[in-house]
Each structure stands twice: as structure tokens, then as C-alpha cells.
Amino acid sequence: MYSFKNDYSEGAHPQILNALLETNLVQEEGYGEDQYSLKAAELLKERMNSADAAVHFLTGGTQTNMAAIAAFLRPYEAAVAAATGHINVHETGAIEATGHKVLAVPCAKDGKLTPEGIQSMIDAHPDEHMVKPKLVYLSDTTENGAVYTKGELEAISAFCKSQQLLLYLDGARLGSALTSKANDLELSDLPKLVDAFYVGGTKNGALLGEALVICNDVLKADFRYMMKQRGAMLAKGRVTGIQFLELFRDNLFFDLAAHANAMALKLAETIKAAGYEFLTPPISNQIFPILPDELLSVLHRNFQFFDWEKVDDHHSAARLVTSWATKEEAVDAFTASLKEKVTK
Structure with a gap:
């Protein structure tokens, strides 16, 4: 049958397995400070044309979303997501478990958010007696297989900046989005439009792993503390670093x-x-x-x-x-x- x-039923692409095997007995620093993770981070920044970005490797999408959103928000702040969004439906209340409410916006079948939908949540939470909408969560592709066009993402980005909202993009299937025939975004566009996003490896040929990219300088400080506290800092960080180095060394x-x-x-x-x-x-x-x-x-x-x-x-x-x-x-x-x- x-x-x-x-898209994660199989293990990993042979090129990745070979790289893990070939480097298996090389002694390295732990916790993401190995040569492979450092090289992979630099390679990603080069591919994104964003030398100032901070890149961190985590193991899975839920873990990445939880650690990032918990780090970026103050205790009374909330995330705004499409009702179909992964953090609202398929993460077992992980975001709420960190103390941050997810505000679900009704959306069309495509699962996309719009500035109007985000505004509706701002209007519904006007004062300190309610949580404060602060972070907008998107996924590309969406849970229903749609992709955001560059114009759509630019409109949401401009709206978020005008409302002092953070914009965070879940890229579990970012590879599929960026190679879709309906797409007109480049990887290098994302650091200019969002405050943080992640590049999904688990669903695109890696054994495991996501690369979180933090673009907003305000959000970069002390993120490794949050990774450690949330159990997201692998002692053998090389495992994720090697995989992303292989994924982005060429066009894999x-x-x-x-x-x-x-x-x-x-x-x-x-x-x-x-x-x-x-x-x-x-x-x-x-x-x-x-x-x-x-x-x-x-x-x-x-x-x-x-x-x-x-x-x-x-x-x-x-x-x-x-x-x-x-x-x-x-x-x-x-x-x-x-x-x-x-x-x-």
C-alpha cells in the first residue's frame, strides 16, 4: 500500500545520508557550534542575501514555532493566525502552553490571511482587558496547499509594519512554495518582508530539521537561551547542520x-x-x-x-x-x- x-514518510535523500556517514567520526563542538552548522548558517545567509540574519537549527516545525513565538512575545501578547493555521489546529495547544493565545481568523478555502482579516482581530481586542495581538503567523504553503504571491506578502508586511505587528512565516513546506508555478517570491525576498521565518527540511528531504531565520534585530538577542530552555538545542547540533549544508550546497x-x-x-x-x-x-x-x-x-x-x-x-x-x-x-x-x- x-x-x-x-511528505515525511521516507527517511532522507541519499546525499544527506552519505554526508552524515562520511562525517560520522569527525569530532566536533556541540550545541550548533560545530563547523558544519556554522557553514550551513553562512550558506543560508548568502543564499538569502542577508548577511545580518541570525540562523538557528531546530528539529521540527512545532518546536520551532513554539520556541520562536514564545521568545518574540511578551506575556500578554497573542499570535494572529488563519483558522486553518498549523499553530491553531495541529500543534496540541503548544503556543497556548507557553502562555500566548492564538487568535484564529476565519479564512477562505485557500487558508490565506489578509490585512482585513488581521485588522478584524485588532478591532476585537481594543484594550488591556484582552490579549494584545502582536504577532501575525503565516504559512507558505498554507495548510490547504496555497502559496502567497509577492504582492500579497508585501501587502501583509506593510500592514504589519503600520500596526507595529511582528510578521512570522512558517516555512515547513517553503520549498514547495518557492518552486510552485504559481509563485513569484524568491528566498531573498523573505528577510525584507518578514521579521522571522523558517526553512523546512523535515518535509523536503532531510531526516529532520528546520532552519529558523531571525531578520529583525530586536528579536535576535538571547534566542539560544530560549532554545536551551525549550529543549530545542541539540547536543549533536551537527546532525541538523550537516543536512542543511547538503541541502543548500548546490540546488538540492x-x-x-x-x-x-x-x-x-x-x-x-x-x-x-x-x-x-x-x-x-x-x-x-x-x-x-x-x-x-x-x-x-x-x-x-x-x-x-x-x-x-x-x-x-x-x-x-x-x-x-x-x-x-x-x-x-x-x-x-x-x-x-x-x-x-x-x-x-
Whole structure:
């Protein structure tokens, strides 16, 4: 049974495994002060054209979001997120557990925030008897597979600056976003538009690891203290450093993301050709076809995927996720099963 449930079912790209093996017996400093982590941080800053950025390597997305947001906010301040946002839905109250409320904004099917949506939360929290909206949380791609255009991100960034709000971008699937055909952002645009963001490795070919990039000078001080306190500082920090050094030494990070997108679009083309629609436009490595429940039951016999959302009494949106390691044969097998059912 082949899984289209997520983009972290496989281990890691062989180039990364080889790098870990080749450096295995080299003695190094701990806690991210090894030569590989330091080189990877410099390489990322070079790729972003942001020499002044602070780069920290953490193990996973929830941990990164929790440590960053807890560090950036004062006790009475809150994060604003789309209702579908990861910190609101899929992190077991991690942000609230640090003492910071998540203010959920109703959003369209694409899961994007807008300045108007953010303003609604500012208006709803006018004084010191309520939490103070201070940080805006975005994810690119969104939980529903959409990407922010440069114009959209510029508008949100300008709005946040005008309202003295921090702008933080969750980049768990940033590789997919930046290599999407619908994207017009560059990695180098992000330090100019957001206060902090992270580059996701876990969902793009690494065994584990995210690279948090802090762009706002005010937020940089003492972040390693927060990492240590939150259990986010690996003694063997080399493990994440080596992986990001391999991902960005050449074009591997973007090549892997582009492959995941290509496999998803190949799936989407067959599904479209069969006459089915999508919950959101298929433009990243997460696609959400709306299929008859009977067909979904048949497909579940040979493939794993999430039934995402009920659309009507007889149809549901499924979530199909492709990865850096998805083979065309798996895509072909899925589409063959779909076509066989459709033609019967």
C-alpha cells in the first residue's frame, strides 16, 4: 500500500545520508557550534542575501514555532493566525502552553490571511482587558496547499509594519512554495518582508530539521537561551547542520521540492481529465481533489491518504501529498486505479 498521507514518510535523500556517514567520526563542538552548522548558517545567509540574519537549527516545525513565538512575545501578547493555521489546529495547544493565545481568523478555502482579516482581530481586542495581538503567523504553503504571491506578502508586511505587528512565516513546506508555478517570491525576498521565518527540511528531504531565520534585530538577542530552555538545542547540533549544508550546497533543496510539486501536478492532471474538481487549485505538493465517497473507498484499498473535508452527502475532498521521493510509478498506479473505477 503506497502512502500519499504526507511528505515525511521516507527517511532522507541519499546525499544527506552519505554526508552524515562520511562525517560520522569527525569530532566536533556541540550545541550548533560545530563547523558544519556554522557553514550551513553562512550558506543560508548568502543564499538569502542577508548577511545580518541570525540562523538557528531546530528539529521540527512545532518546536520551532513554539520556541520562536514564545521568545518574540511578551506575556500578554497573542499570535494572529488563519483558522486553518498549523499553530491553531495541529500543534496540541503548544503556543497556548507557553502562555500566548492564538487568535484564529476565519479564512477562505485557500487558508490565506489578509490585512482585513488581521485588522478584524485588532478591532476585537481594543484594550488591556484582552490579549494584545502582536504577532501575525503565516504559512507558505498554507495548510490547504496555497502559496502567497509577492504582492500579497508585501501587502501583509506593510500592514504589519503600520500596526507595529511582528510578521512570522512558517516555512515547513517553503520549498514547495518557492518552486510552485504559481509563485513569484524568491528566498531573498523573505528577510525584507518578514521579521522571522523558517526553512523546512523535515518535509523536503532531510531526516529532520528546520532552519529558523531571525531578520529583525530586536528579536535576535538571547534566542539560544530560549532554545536551551525549550529543549530545542541539540547536543549533536551537527546532525541538523550537516543536512542543511547538503541541502543548500548546490540546488538540492529546490530540486527536491520541484520534484514533489511535479508529482502532485501529474496526479492533478489525471484527476482533472477525469472530470473532477478541487477544493483549492492544485499548485503545490498538497492537492485536494473532490471525489465521490464511493471512489474514495475504492482508492483507500491500495493507497493511504487523508479524507480532508466533507463537501456534500456523496462527495469529499481528499488530501494527496507527494514528496521528494515520490516515484512516477506510484502516481501512475494511483491514476490507473482512478481511471479503472471511472470507466466502469
